[in-house]
């Protein structure tokens with residue numbers, strides 16, 4: 001077979017959001033390894049790990065369920081104009097999962113095994129990769145401790161699994177700015193913690209703050225640093241950027257280890273520098289710095305680049321209630337010019353839509369062989 005399967009007929013891909021979309025793809029990857037007390041057996045890179053999509057069986061004593069010994073990743077496969085299928089910089093996801101595994105005392109999935117598995121899942125589910133420019137097949141790798149243990153200690157058994165789901169384009173038409181709200185007193189990560197790891201336990205603790213800001217009419221919560229509550233860290237599960245009028249772009253730095261090192265973040269830094277001549281500053285970005293920004297946006301694999309129209313700050317009052325203490329508006333509160341330009345550049349590189357950019361950034365695209 002020298003061509004990927006065509007997309008499934010009679011599917012209205014344009015209705016798909018970032019979700020499961022009521023679709024069950026055909027195959028998932030699943031491999032379980034055990035430790036003899038000294039070392040784990042290696043993860044396999046053979047097609048017996050490709051199994052029909054279905055449920056996992058776990059002991060209720062699995063360490064992932066009891067102690068959150070688990071990691072996830074997120075990446076997208078897209079169908080290009082020429083019918084090929086590409087994945088954006090999967091090597092970086094493989095490396096990130098390796099460093100997370102070290103931190104969480106899980107066996108490392110060697111990057112070549114990770115890439116073989118990702119390719120196999122895309123190939124086996126190729127009919128679920130949407131047509132050109134109609135979305136992507138989102139891949140969700142998981143690495144978790146699945147051995148049973150009552151004591152608080154790492155598992156002797158680990159499972160590496162990848163499932164897939166077709167998702168729609170985040171923006172159906174034009175880019176639309178979102179509104180963020182920061183909640184003073186809420187933070188997602190502290191120095192010394194695991195904020196820099198895509199650890200499963202880092203996310204549910206944000207649900208309450210997320211619910212609160214949505215009730216207040218905002219789209220997503222803006223996370224402030226745990227120590228001072230004055231510096232911006234991230235927006236929901238995406239990285240944050242501010243554009244200043246002196247051709248500078250600032251994004252919170254990774255040195256505090258409280259920020260997830262996003263693949264999209266890193267790519268945008270390169271594009272803004274090389275294609276648009278911006279100076280990129282990675283470092284502390286306080287709310288008062290932000291007041292001088294001309295544009296802001298957040299980014300991640302899910303939504304690519306999302307313009308931010310304004311940021312509201314919710315402050316805890318002496319009587320225990322929360323009150324909006326200030327609002328920062330960027331430009332006219334809509335999509336900024338630089339944000340739009342970066343969005344266009346990044347999506348064209350990802351979709352292989354522009355020949356010059358495709359050639360220049362070809363190492364960023366991993367082509368899945370049929």
Ligand SMILES: *Cc1c(COP(=O)(O)O)cnc(C)c1O
Pocket residue numbers: 074198234236237238239260261262263264265299300301302
């Ligand atoms: C996944 C994630 C991001 C974005 O990372 P990408 O590699 O660009 O998808 C940013 N912040 C958090 C907290 C995340 O979990």
